[in-house]
Amino acid sequence: MAPVNGNDPNGGRQRGVTIIDIARAAGISKTTVSRVLNGEAGVAPATRTHVTEVAARLGYRANTAARSLRTRSSALVGFLVPHLNEVFSQQAERLSLELRHHGVDLVISTSDWDPVAEVEIVERMASRGVDALVLSLTSDRNPDVARLLKTIDPALVLLDREVRGIAADTVLTDQSGGVEGAVAHLVELGHERIGLISMTDVNRPGREVPAAWRRAGERAGLDFGPELNVALPRFDAASGASATGRLLAADVTAVIACVPEAAIAGVLFDLRDRGVSIPGDLSLVGYHEPVLASAKEPRIAAITRDYGEMGVIAGRLAITRLANRDQRPRIETVGTGFVPASSTAPPRRS
Structure with missing residues (x-):
């Protein structure tokens, strides 16, 4: 059967995927397919989901102008x-x-x-x-x-x-794998005073990241007290620098910074200005290191997600x-x- 979408091998444009194509592939009537694609009621949820998935797989492109007039x-x-x-x-x-x-x-x-x-x-x-x-x-x-x-x-x-x-x-986002992996890595290196820079608890990452950090500490037999967690309400360089100062005052030997890159930049600037070397004086783990930052030395260890x-x-x-x-x-x-x-x-x- 000839393909129904894209360019054909002879250089001509192929026709778009039609309701008939979707009905044939889904094994249901074109009337039902039409009702699903137009958002009409009276279709079983499982059928609606099946049609939507088949349409996506075939690369169906809706005629949005016509659909807008109808719906x-x-x-x-x-x-x-x-x-x-x-x-x-x-x-x-x-x-x-x-x-x-x-x-x-x-x-x-x-x-x-x-x-x-x-x-x-x-x-x-x-x-x-x-x-x-x-x-x-x-x-x-x-x-x-x-x-x-x-x-x-x-x-x-x-x-x-x-x-x-x-x-x-x-x-x-399941924060457990990254945060607990970072703590386990630092503990294996011999760190016990591991600070955390996080968001505040007004959003889910600000609740989940500290919870994962504390669990990892407990698993290693370490007590991560509140003085080791600085939660930032804003994510600029000044906030990152302020957090760094507070954690250094708490005698940390490592910092996990689970905040946006502008705040992590503030951490790096403050450490530079204080003459604190990475990793000689302080180990640092960032959150999703940008591609350009990975080209510098030292390359920052990172918690990552897609x-x-x-x-x-x-x-x-x-x-x-x-x-x-x-x-x-x-x-x-x-x-x-x-x-x-x-x-x-x-x-x-x-």
Whole structure:
């Protein structure tokens, strides 16, 4: 059978995937396929999911202009992030590509880590008719956000966030592998005073990372007291430098910095200004070392995760949710790992 999408070997354009193609591949009627693709009611959830998956596999491209007239769909998904750093840029790029496969475009807004601004942005995006919202909130404990999300129409996907009272499709990060791997590595080198720079507990990473750090310490027989954890409300260089000073005053021999790169840069600048060498005087583990930073010496050991994959999953959840608003909320999890490098060494003995 001739392929149904893309370019043919003779240089001509092949026809797009049709409802008939999807019906044949799914083994159901074209009427049912049409109802699923147009978001109509009266289709069993399992059938709706099956059709959506088959359509995605075949590379179906919706006629969004015609569909918008029929369904009042905007074919737009809003993406709210705190800041367009490398992490969120990777997520946005892969999310956009995933949505594009289904004829849906991405609209991005940033809050600059401002919980009040997030409420206003979500409200504006919803009022302008986006079909779905993918949210990476600065604070998932903001009651104003929770109240708003209960009242708006767009489908919701939460990106590593848990909002009380909101049942939504969610992409989570399992921090255990990376954080516990980093602590185990440092303990094996002989470190006992291992400091942590983290987010505050107003969002899920700010709760999960310290919990994983404490578990790893307990497993090693170490008591990680509160003086060893500095939680940052903002993620600029000044905040990173301030955290460094507090941890050095607590006599740490190693630091795990699970914060965005701007704050980690502040850590590095402060250590340089103090004349503290890495790893001679202090071992350092970062969070998702950027590609360019990996070219310098010492290369920073890092807790890693596949940020792009999180965007792909969020896109898939959004598309299938739009096809079936009645299915139960789904949770998918992306793991973390630890990559050792030359920024760690045994502690210097006095």
